[in-house]
Amino acid sequence: MEKRLIKKDALTGIIGKIAQEAVVFAPVKVEDNVLFKALEKGEEPFLTYANSKNAPKNHFFPRSEVMLRYTRTAKGVEFAGGQKEAEATVLFGVRPCDARSFVLLDLLFDQEKYKDPYYIDKRQKATIVALACVHPPYATCFCTSVDGHPLSADGADVLLTDLGEEFLAEFVTPKGEKLLKYFGDVKADAAAEAKKEAVAEQAAKEIKSHIPAREVKPIMDANFDSPFWNTIHQKCIACGTCTYLCPTCHCFDITDEMKRDDGRRLRNWDSCMYPMFTKETSGHNPRPTQRERWRQRAMHKFSYYPENFNAIACVGCGRCVMYCPVNLDIRKIVTDISKL
Amino acid sequence: MQNPYIPYPVEVVKIVTEVDTKDIKTFRLAFVNKEDEEKFKYIPGQFAELSIFGKGESPIGIASSPTQPGYVEFTVQKAGVVTSALHEMEVGTRMGLRGPLGNSWPIEFLEGKNVVIVGGGFAFTTLRSLINYMIFGDNRKRFGKITVVYGARNPGLLIYKDELEAWSKRDDIDLNVTVDKGDAAWKGREGFVPTVCKEVGPSPENAVTVICGPPIMIRFTLPVFFELGFSKETIITSLEMRMKCGIGKCGRCNVGSKYVCKDGPVFTFAELDKLTRDF
């Protein structure tokens, strides 16, 4: 693996250079929000960020995208795949938790049977430059409980680690190595690697929030009908904030929209928190109340996904904990279930 | 990479209004491009997304049998946006068809066994596919005795009346059609499906039951079969859930860890027992 050292103040310049050749996504300060978005001309990335409010998965799985276009003609409706060929992109400053979310989403969207071309196309053409959490930014960070690490390179093509005076850049994949030319020629020495080890150990120690995510599956499975579920959801207002900000949530809706003779089939985000999500035309709803919906969300992440893909569908970024308007804390739910 | 979200273009070539209430019609669809028919190779019990541009998609079980080449049939009740639009369609209209999707009736498992088919109301569509498949030509030899119990609320609500008539004339299929309540013209059997199943009393010996119908019918029919000696492993059903993608991605149709669209819709009751129930 190629490893380089770069001066700390060189980073903005490197991003600028890459941006001349590819579309660069990076955290940007927009009013009071830090958003992960495409850098527009003259826009500077916000490099002292904790993490972006929205998840970088948005680039591969946007809130709304065209799946299909069609036109009404005299002969009937003619259609063609509306998929725009994805551009080459570099996602800069993805936190390790969010980079891991790509690995988890790959499991679903890039299965052996039924590949999702919209996701895969964008994913394949993107290079992920992750920025390690030398100091995990939030008290709600719990990546180490869900198989992550603040310095994990999982899902990243390049991992940048702040070593104090300089950044260590590790080129984890061949895709990442294509960016080598931007990072100068100072090779990392053994001292830098040792320093990274120490930083990693310290960073993991700084994570104070721990949940029994790995242990909870059998307990959840056995307690599907437990009265536990009768009360936890009560304060949930059934908004989609947790699912819309989650880096691993991937549920979607497919709808058609027609304007005069031009139509589009769209894929839009949907949320298991919404009553309409499973409501059938007949009026029957297999998940009739927020109780069943919350159980679904918890079990999908900590039981069903592990069962289907051998991975917990949570990266411990803490967004749902921080931004839930009613402080319905998934860490508490998992912890409480584990005690049943 | 083949895009599983893109439908094949098809044309409506025949429409049959199945019931007196006129809200259930069978649509025969033919592929606009011959090569698409080759790609759309299906097995009874599978379903497909009927795609109407400008309206959306609706997952519907395939009612025809692969032994009927040249077209695919769907029996659809008028209910939501897509199915209402479909009911407005005329012969010659073009639309889209995406699939086939889901698993299927377990044909290999049924081979060499006596097959009991129980259907209620309009949920008889993929069972019709299965029956037509099993009784087609040499296929018939691969299966043992075929017993069918099919019921509807009244005679006007029975679907596939011509085929029921044709099947009743065959001696290699034991057809029992019943209605909850007959009318003046009805000469057939009256009675609820569970009761008729009890009366017909198929032997569990080397037999499998395939059951599809409204939940209330299933609830009262299951005990009858357990009493007859059928095990949960030998009673098979097909589930319905709200679906969108049909390929296990959009996240809404799961029952426990299994997606009805991808891992189902066909399950044995033994399999369903192991799943956490949300349906």
Place this chain on the structure above:
Amino acid sequence: MENIEKKLREEAKRLLEEKRVDALVGFEAGTLPLTATPCFITSPEEADRLVWNAFCSQNLAKYVHDLISQHHNSQKRVKPEDRKKKVVGVVARGCTTRSIVLHLQERQYGRDEVTIIGVPCEGYVDRKALTAALDGADIREGSLTGDRLDILTAEGKKEIPLQDVLADNCRTCRFNNPIIHDVMIGEPAPAMPGAVQEYAEVEEFEKLSTEERWRYFTKEMSKCIRCYACRQACPSCYCPTCFVEQTQPQWVGLGEDATDTQVFQLMRLFHMVGRCVDCGSCVSVCPMGVDLRKFLKKLDKDVFDFFGNRAGVSLDDPPPLSTFKEDDKEDFIYNP
């Protein structure tokens, strides 16, 4: 505040023990520093969970409506003589009681189905304002002493005056004490000093040109991710099926077309005319920080200017758009 909390717990315990309420909605401490979270209590032993402080932000009337409607639905198929009554208790400040008044005026439930434990209010902390005051630094620990917030972030200690981070709607609140109540805890709170400038911000906004106002509207709405948290948190948004979710016909597209988002927000705003109690819930729950209040407050001002009405401040003064007077000075109803 501590004294109020003590009395609140005692009162809640008494109501539950005497079975005068079947369930009680209040606040308990949250899992994050300087937060409180809605809680639901059904037994006297749980009453000690209740808190009342400057971090209680939600308008709990939303839950009162939810619980009572769920109960009504559950009784629909029960014979009239066998129907059970359910009484929901609620810890309510001024704006919460305004929502309850509105619910009563809109005949959502009966006065005897809700027991109001009134509490005085001096405003709640706007989480987004607090985060901004800390320049985005993560709060590790925090406490409120009098009017001062002591906060420990990853960057160090910081003191923030409570006044600086109060929600805008609280700062200018005219009705910080319960309009109606069954039990009142503590003494009524003093009037909020900003109340006299209730519409100052709107007046500034009104001075802008139509284009400037439209530009502001479109800019704000472009932040919306259609998570519907605003609608879900709003006690006045109680339609069983929101128009955005109707499919026959489908009124609004679900994609990212800016006009669809604007239509959703505009329709919601217009449904709020004369019905918004300025509780700030929609603003506080919005994950993207959309300035919804600017528009809601403008509508509120218009209703006050035209009809002299403020939503939910008196049981005798119904929402102007849902009432009709035979001697209406406008004769449109006779000569449309």
